[in-house]
Amino acid sequence: MYTDKFIPARPWEKDKAPKRILAIRLQAMGDLVITLPYLQALKKTLPPGTIIDLLTRKEVESIPKNIVLFNKVYSIGGKRNYYKQIIAAVLLFPKVFFNRYDVVLDLQNNHISRSYRKWLFPKAWSQFDKASARSAGERTALTVAAAGFTVTQPFSRFTFVQQENARLLLLQNGWDGISELVILNPAGAFTTRNWPAQNYIDFAKLWLKHYPHTQFICIGVDLISTKADLFKKHLGNNFINLVNKTTPFEAFAIIQQVKFVLTEDSGLMHMAWVSGVHTLALFGSTRSDWSRPLGPHSLLLSSDDLPCGNCLLETCKFNDNHCLTRYTPEFVFEKAAELIAENLHK
Secondary structure: OOOOOOOOEEOOOOOOOOOEEEEEOOOOHHHHHHHHHHHHHHHHHOOOOOEEEEEEEHHHOHHHHOEOOOOOEEEEOOOOOHHHHHHHHHHHHHHHHOOOOOEEEEOOOOHHHHHHHHHOOOOEEEEOOOOOOOOHHHHHHHHHHHOOOOOOOOOOOOOEOOOHHHHHHHHHOOOOOOOEEEEEEOOOOOHHHOOOHHHHHHHHHHHHHHOOOEEEEEEEOHHHHHHHHHHHHHHHHHEEEEEOOOOHHHHHHHHOOOOEEEEEOOHHHHHHHHOOOEEEEEOOOOOHHHHOOOOOOEEEEOOOOOOOOOOOOOOOOOOOOHHHHOOOHHHHHHHHHHHHHHHHOO
């Protein structure tokens, strides 16, 4: 059970469960996705018919709107313009207000979310911890717990409104319908978060020697298109290129069907571990205490042990990106195989 007496909150103390709960998360796709397993775990502890709604941004609404979890998803526009977000939030407020929420889970903790929490006058509420050196997942769980609820076993697969679309998309792009699926995700935003592309290829070839009935996938946008083309050149029919071919919720639905994800720090990395999928994350300059994947099904190879680790720099000051290049394809494959074997025996 998660507890933290220092999180600002007014816990639910009535004998009966609340009827209506509003969760608020207004950040990027990966940050939003992190909240989903904990809100799903919360819903499982509440009586049938309890309403959980979500307030988020239009840019990231596609996943929560297409999973079986929320009764209603509210979205504010404005993209990354904070002042436009405020205007959108003000215009939306009356619609949210008249639902009379018993509990507000402020999983964002910014001016907009705090204002909503205050002016909705909920009987119980809690506020996300933005500062402590804990993972975002743990801080989400603590926020839910601080409002007076128990959160246990948060990692599970999600049910999609249109689950079959993901399978059809895979079949249309080269999946044979039988092979197990592995995602390669070289999507770190900066060079200091990138494992060499050739390492991914060598890893995939090692994987095929041990698990020959496998096809690899790349999902994402232009950032990884060149690498995906290179993977296709070397892996042929064992590779499925879905770059620029999926919506966020289609990508999330596909992840529910894969065996393993090898990934750099990105939104897709969060989609994988929150879904309970075997996930090995490669972190270079990323601050791992905030962004690390959680759960026994995930493993992190990071720069924590180095004097320059967690530097957050976009370019390596030593010009060698040693924090990632030191991890060889052979070593990463060994760790991936161990991760899968350990979870099979549990």
